Amino acid sequence: MNKTAIFYNPVFLEHNTGGHPENADRLKSIVDKLKSSSFAKGLEWIIPQPALISTIELVHPVEHIRSIEERIKDGVAYLDADTIVCPASWEAAITAVGAIDQAVAGVMTGKFKNAFCAVRPPGHHAEPNKSMGFCIFNNAAIGAKAAIGQGASRVAIVDFDVHHGNGTQAAFYDDPSLFFVSTHQEFIYPGTGHESETGAKKGAGTNMNVPLQAGAGDAAFLSVFDETIIPALRKFAPEFIIISAGFDAHEADPLAGLSLTTTGFAGITGKIIELANEICEGRVASTLEGGYNLSALADSVKAHVGEMLK
Numbered sequence: 001m002n003k004t005a006i007f008y009n010p011v012f013l014e015h016n017t018g019g020h021p022e023n024a025d026r027l028k029s030i031v032d033k034l035k036s037s038s039f040a041k042g043l044e045w046i047i048p049q050p051a052l053i054s055t056i057e058l059v060h061p062v063e064h065i066r067s068i069e070e071r072i073k074d075g076v077a078y079l080d081a082d083t084i085v086c087p088a089s090w091e092a093a094i095t096a097v098g099a100i101d102q103a104v105a106g107v108m109t110g111k112f113k114n115a116f117c118a119v120r121p122p123g124h125h126a127e128p129n130k131s132m133g134f135c136i137f138n139n140a141a142i143g144a145k146a147a148i149g150q151g152a153s154r155v156a157i158v159d160f161d162v163h164h165g166n167g168t169q170a171a172f173y174d175d176p177s178l179f180f181v182s183t184h185q186e187f188i189y190p191g192t193g194h195e196s197e198t199g200a201k202k203g204a205g206t207n208m209n210v211p212l213q214a215g216a217g218d219a220a221f222l223s224v225f226d227e228t229i230i231p232a233l234r235k236f237a238p239e240f241i242i243i244s245a246g247f248d249a250h251e252a253d254p255l256a257g258l259s260l261t262t263t264g265f266a267g268i269t270g271k272i273i274e275l276a277n278e279i280c281e282g283r284v285a286s287t288l289e290g291g292y293n294l295s296a297l298a299d300s301v302k303a304h305v306g307e308m309l310k
């Protein structure tokens, strides 16, 4: 099967954050754009189901999961200063995890070529014991563990969101079977992501941070991928690649200061897909993280998915 699966469930729209930048309109614009794209026939839409608690436990301790569930169901409005929730957020959060878990399973068993999870809440700031930065559970990290559970001996996560994926780094810092690489704007939220953070113990050398200066655009991204990231991934030789696909490094994004364009997102995605085709039979699952300018986000996701189809 050469299709790209799009995992999307309308329950994601019910995670109501009011006028927050991370809101339901983001997904509406993505879904409209993909459905009207010239390559729409190559997409297979799948409605993901909620993850089992045991799946979320691949990364998060059960006590933490239950405490988040209780707080959301008790009606708290904030999990941390940035992370707004409503009662429907629980179902959305566990279904976002379900999406990447089911996407990984489908790619591993060859049901479709690769998959993009159009989900919210995003996940890469969520640490094993802490929900933060608009994120409740770490979708990408759980997806990576699910791939390991299904037989991949090494998994890489490529995170090109403009913010550092602190939660993913924390989940795998001493794990030699997971290679995490993050490009992000230096000195912004959450403050982690220095080049010197390279992993610990048996995981030493399996964590790579590539902080970029404000204003860095397509040329900087493409050369970092060509010269640093792709060679490192090739050396690690993952059997599955997860993408933490944040689109807030776009030049039009209101939350940060990098200057990637829609073409740039296509360029870096193309490099990841090309490498995956070369080394791991194209096995890739991508999950949405940030991206807050609605038209730039929709256009960039379209460019990203268009490359996944190649």
Ligand SMILES: [Zn+2]
Residues within 6 Å of the ligand: 161, 162, 163, 246, 248, 289, 290, 291
């Ligand atoms: Zn971000």
